[in-house]
Amino acid sequence: MAGIGFVLRKLVRQDNLTSIFSGYLFSALITTGPWLFTILALGGIGLFGEKFSTLQEMAVFRLVIIYNFSFSLVLAGPLTMVVTRYISDKIYLKDVREVPGTLFGSLGILYAVQVPLVFFFYLGYVDLRDEIALAAIVNYFLISGIWMVSVFLSALKDYGTISATFAVGMVTAFLGAIYLAQGHPHEGILWGFNIGLGIILFSLIARIMAEYPYRNNGIFGFVSSIKQYWDLALCGFCYNLGIWVDKWIMWFSPAAQELKVGFISYPHYDTAMFLAYLTIIPSMAIFFLNIETNFYEVYRRFFQDIQGHATFEKITKNQKAITRNLLESSRNLIFFQGIISFLAIFLAPELFEVFNINYLLLGMFRIGVLGSFFQVLSMFMLIILFYFDFRKIALTLVLLMLGTNGLFTYVGMNMGFAYYGYGYFIASILTFAFTYCITFYYIDKLPYRAFVKNNSSIQ
Amino acid sequence: MNPNPSQADVCLVLEGTYPYIAGGVSNWSHELIQALPELKFHLLAIVPPNADLSPRYRLPGNVEGITHLVLQQLPLGRSRISQAKKWFADLEEPLMRLESHGTLPHLARIIELLAPLRKTLGRKVLLDSPEAWDLLLSMYQADFPGSSFIDYFWSWRMLVGGLYSALLPDLPRARVYHAVSTGYAGLLAARASLETGRPALLTEHGIYTNERRIEISMSQWLYEKPLGRLSVDKLSKDLKDLWIDTFNNYSRICYEACSKIITIFEGNQKFQTEDGADPGKLDLIPNGIDYAKFSKIQRKKSARPTIALIGRVVPIKDIITFIRACSILQKKVPDLQAYIMGPMDEDEVYFKECQETINYLGLQNTISFTGRVKLEDKLGGIDVIVLTSISEGQPLVILEAGAVGIPSVATNVGACSELILGNALESPSLGPAGSVTPLSNPAATASAIAQLLTDEGWYRQCSDTCRERVRLYYNKGDLTDRYRELYQNYLRAPELSQAVEV
Numbered sequence: 001m002a003g004i005g006f007v008l009r010k011l012v013r014q015d016n017l018t019s020i021f022s023g024y025l026f027s028a029l030i031t032t033g034p035w036l037f038t039i040l041a042l043g044g045i046g047l048f049g050e051k052f053s054t055l056q057e058m059a060v061f062r063l064v065i066i067y068n069f070s071f072s073l074v075l076a077g078p079l080t081m082v083v084t085r086y087i088s089d090k091i092y093l094k095d096v097r098e099v100p101g102t103l104f105g106s107l108g109i110l111y112a113v114q115v116p117l118v119f120f121f122y123l124g125y126v127d128l129r130d131e132i133a134l135a136a137i138v139n140y141f142l143i144s145g146i147w148m149v150s151v152f153l154s155a156l157k158d159y160g161t162i163s164a165t166f167a168v169g170m171v172t173a174f175l176g177a178i179y180l181a182q183g184h185p186h187e188g189i190l191w192g193f194n195i196g197l198g199i200i201l202f203s204l205i206a207r208i209m210a211e212y213p214y215r216n217n218g219i220f221g222f223v224s225s226i227k228q229y230w231d232l233a234l235c236g237f238c239y240n241l242g243i244w245v246d247k248w249i250m251w252f253s254p255a256a257q258e259l260k261v262g263f264i265s266y267p268h269y270d271t272a273m274f275l276a277y278l279t280i281i282p283s284m285a286i287f288f289l290n291i292e293t294n295f296y297e298v299y300r301r302f303f304q305d306i307q308g309h310a311t312f313e314k315i316t317k318n319q320k321a322i323t324r325n326l327l328e329s330s331r332n333l334i335f336f337q338g339i340i341s342f343l344a345i346f347l348a349p350e351l352f353e354v355f356n357i358n359y360l361l362l363g364m365f366r367i368g369v370l371g372s373f374f375q376v377l378s379m380f381m382l383i384i385l386f387y388f389d390f391r392k393i394a395l396t397l398v399l400l401m402l403g404t405n406g407l408f409t410y411v412g413m414n415m416g417f418a419y420y421g422y423g424y425f426i427a428s429i430l431t432f433a434f435t436y437c438i439t440f441y442y443i444d445k446l447p448y449r450a451f452v453k454n455n456s457s458i459q
Numbered sequence: 460m461n462p463n464p465s466q467a468d469v470c471l472v473l474e475g476t477y478p479y480i481a482g483g484v485s486n487w488s489h490e491l492i493q494a495l496p497e498l499k500f501h502l503l504a505i506v507p508p509n510a511d512l513s514p515r516y517r518l519p520g521n522v523e524g525i526t527h528l529v530l531q532q533l534p535l536g537r538s539r540i541s542q543a544k545k546w547f548a549d550l551e552e553p554l555m556r557l558e559s560h561g562t563l564p565h566l567a568r569i570i571e572l573l574a575p576l577r578k579t580l581g582r583k584v585l586l587d588s589p590e591a592w593d594l595l596l597s598m599y600q601a602d603f604p605g606s607s608f609i610d611y612f613w614s615w616r617m618l619v620g621g622l623y624s625a626l627l628p629d630l631p632r633a634r635v636y637h638a639v640s641t642g643y644a645g646l647l648a649a650r651a652s653l654e655t656g657r658p659a660l661l662t663e664h665g666i667y668t669n670e671r672r673i674e675i676s677m678s679q680w681l682y683e684k685p686l687g688r689l690s691v692d693k694l695s696k697d698l699k700d701l702w703i704d705t706f707n708n709y710s711r712i713c714y715e716a717c718s719k720i721i722t723i724f725e726g727n728q729k730f731q732t733e734d735g736a737d738p739g740k741l742d743l744i745p746n747g748i749d750y751a752k753f754s755k756i757q758r759k760k761s762a763r764p765t766i767a768l769i770g771r772v773v774p775i776k777d778i779i780t781f782i783r784a785c786s787i788l789q790k791k792v793p794d795l796q797a798y799i800m801g802p803m804d805e806d807e808v809y810f811k812e813c814q815e816t817i818n819y820l821g822l823q824n825t826i827s828f829t830g831r832v833k834l835e836d837k838l839g840g841i842d843v844i845v846l847t848s849i850s851e852g853q854p855l856v857i858l859e860a861g862a863v864g865i866p867s868v869a870t871n872v873g874a875c876s877e878l879i880l881g882n883a884l885e886s887p888s889l890g891p892a893g894s895v896t897p898l899s900n901p902a903a904t905a906s907a908i909a910q911l912l913t914d915e916g917w918y919r920q921c922s923d924t925c926r927e928r929v930r931l932y933y934n935k936g937d938l939t940d941r942y943r944e945l946y947q948n949y950l951r952a953p954e955l956s957q958a959v960e961v
């Protein structure tokens with residue numbers, strides 16, 4: 001995230017309210033922009049699509065998108081984590097010649113591994129018309145590709161173009177879906193959406209190649225780092241699985257539905273949770289701004305001073321500055337996100353009324369808001385742990401989230417409708433408690449960790 | 460004499476020398492072992508990590524085994540020990556004392572603490588554990604709170620790691636432990652003596668701490684390898700002092716542990732006493748030469764007065780001063796013939812500088828380079844041996860020439876003055892066998908040579924004296940007998956009382 005952090009620091013350093021505000025706005029845009037555009041496009045297609053298509057076709061469309069989003073995220077997780085680390089190591093060493101090669105190498109491996117699975121699922125497992133199945137497969141690989149390419153975006157400095165690319169892509173997806181649905185009621189929506197995703201994927205690839213105009217050196221250079229960073233790979237897999245496992249378990253609840261083409265799902269739970277996630281967008285913007293500006297400063301000073309022959313007294317002082325920064329930003333986040341979550345829970349009936357959302361979702365939405373409140377706080381601390389390269393403990397916490405989310409969701413599901421969503425909430429609050437205790441415990445021992453435990457010259 | 464036949468008589472403790480590195484100390488060790496075939500030797504070779512372990516010497520038949528001790532190389536060992544906090548608290552005081560003003564009991568205390576855990580301990584507990592970190596911090600805060608922490612960190616790891624790597628491995632069993640230097644070799648001899656109750660001896664050729672001191676101030680050897688992202692460019696003065704103090708202290712502990720502290724020339728004894736050696740333990744056994752062989756060489760009167768500097772053409776020999784001295788001398792002795800006998804390829808830049816000086820001074824017909832020579836063939840035709848070195852140990856060439864009856868003029872470094880003027884042990888005093896001159900002083904060197912070449916009575920007196928001195932005090936056979944006697948004495952010695960329970 002080097003490039004964007006630099007721009008943000010410059011914005012914030014201008015030291016007046018307008019620039020701080022524009023810092024937050026910019027931060028919000030780049031953190032959540034792609035996500036926001038995607039949700040808006042999906043919502044728009046859902047809203048207008050029903051005018052041009054059947055309810056059944058719309059259900060298939062929505063499920064294809066949800067299946068593709070969730071499975072591709074989990075399956076791409078290991079590779080995206082490792083490649084993220086590999087690329088940032090390269091950028092740290094100012095050796096960027098392998099960047100475009102790595103992009104194609106990692107896309108190649110990602111696709112090669114998933115082809116059998118995806119083809120089997122859409123052509124063998126579910127019973128879809130061939131033209132829909134084909135569109136769904138293409139959709140899967142476009143989404144997977146975007147996950148992978150996103151890793152390389154941090155190497156670009158040009159976040160305006162990236163946001164614009166997503167905007168153009170999603171507007172195209174929306175218009176294309178509506179236009180194509182009229183002539184091809186079955187697969188038209190999906191193809192329209194695919195065109196938008198294709199625009200995003202290929203523009204981003206083109207943008208990366210323009211930024212790094214090197215021959216394709218070291219295409220598979222990153223493969224050896226999979227072994228070195230196996231813990232990161234496992235983290236990537238388990239983290240995304242931990243986010244999705246409750247939804248997947250809930251697909252087996254008595255209230256779930258199975259389309260006759262073969263998809264199972266529980267749209268009420270999924271929708272309630274997606275809506276709940278929307279409440280954490282402002283926090284993500286705040287967190288991202290802090291980590292790339294204030295936190296990065298204290299973090300860098302800690303390591304720079306060590307190498308600059310600082311005394312231990314100075315090192316301890318810098319360590320305290322890190323702790324202070326984390327405590328302050330956590331406090332601000334908890335306060336700010338607390339207000340938003342409280343408002344969302346309190347005003348939920350009114351919001352549901354305005355947006356015409358099914359009241360059945362209300363309970364799950366409210367508990368989901370609380371769950372995502374704690375989950376987002378844990379995620380922030382995980383990112384801090386990654387900054388300090390405490391990979392093993394990060395992996396442990398990710399496994400904790402996965403295990404508890406799976407277990408308690410299963411238990412909650414069996415206790416009945418009134419307890420739907422409680423599993424996710426309990427898992428989030430547990431993980432939050434552990435993550436905070438462990439992170440501050442590790443920060444407390446930071447010099448020892450940095451000099452002995454995490455020192456590659458020793459280990 | 461040796462009650463346990465599986466046990467060696469003498470364990471020679473060698474640091475970075477014999478049998479893997481060729482050089483003066485290695486030659487000495489090799490010849491000593493060969494000269495005492497009736498004794499069984501074991502070698503304890505202290506080597507740096509990744510050392511080339513191909514022997515440069517053919518080991519004599521009486522070397523019954525060789526044990527390697529790799530410095531700075533610790534096993535990983537167990538992950539934790541019970542009551543770690545207390546154990547490290549007990550360790551702290553003696554370990555801190557080892558950095559300065561430590562004594563043998565402090566080393567004994569560390570050995571005692573390590574003893575029950577020695578087989579299973581390693582880097583994980585000793586260097587990488589949280590308790591080891593607290594120990595490091597506590598030592599840092601006690602002595603160096605204002606110093607660069609990263610430098611202290613690496614210094615601590617290397618000093619303490621080096622110490623542990625010398626204290627953990629099993630030692631070979633022997634009746635006598637004989638260290639050939641202080642430093643880690645001396646530390647190990649002290650440890651062996653403490654653990655077995657057998658006597659330890661020390662022979663110091665050069666003063667280890669002086670050499671270390673030069674090494675530390677001149678080079679950045681501490682950080683030869685890049686230490687990852689935590690790399691370092693320079694050590695501050697107080698941390699250099701930490702290194703020097705620690706090695707001084709190792710010397711002192713070794714002196715304390717050893718029954719005899721031997722050196723090869725008197726000048727070293729001053730440093731040994733300064734570094735804390737008990738004067739009562741000091742002994743002097745110089746390196747000797749084969750008097751019988753050299754005294755047989757026939758003198759041949761050359762047509763021109765002939766002088767020679769025998770040594771490598773390198774700056775430490777200060778050949779330039781010799782060349783300038785020749786230039787001054789030539790005014791008094793116009794038909795002077797001067798040779799520089801030794802390899803010229805070790806420092807080609809310096810060799811070129813020497814040649815240019817000769818050309819500049821117009822000495823092309825006076826001075827010639829012979830390259831490496833067989834000394835026995837050349838000595839007969841030389842009138843005076845000259846050394847202008849800025850540093851020497853005990854240059855054997857003065858003795859070899861002396862046995863032939865050739866006087867020397869040498870700078871006042873190392874053992875030169877003792878070899879030429881005699882030392883305190885000489886009785887009755889034989890008088891001068893040449894002259895000793897100040898460093899880089901061509902005029903003084905020239906005038907001393909001129910006196911020998913022009914004053915026949917003085918020349919004869921010096922010539923007789925040097926022959927006599929070598930015959931009486933530097934005959935290799937006699938000196939070997941002194942080691943034989945010393946070993947016999949200590950092989951029979953009862954167990955010492957200072958031994959620790961291990």
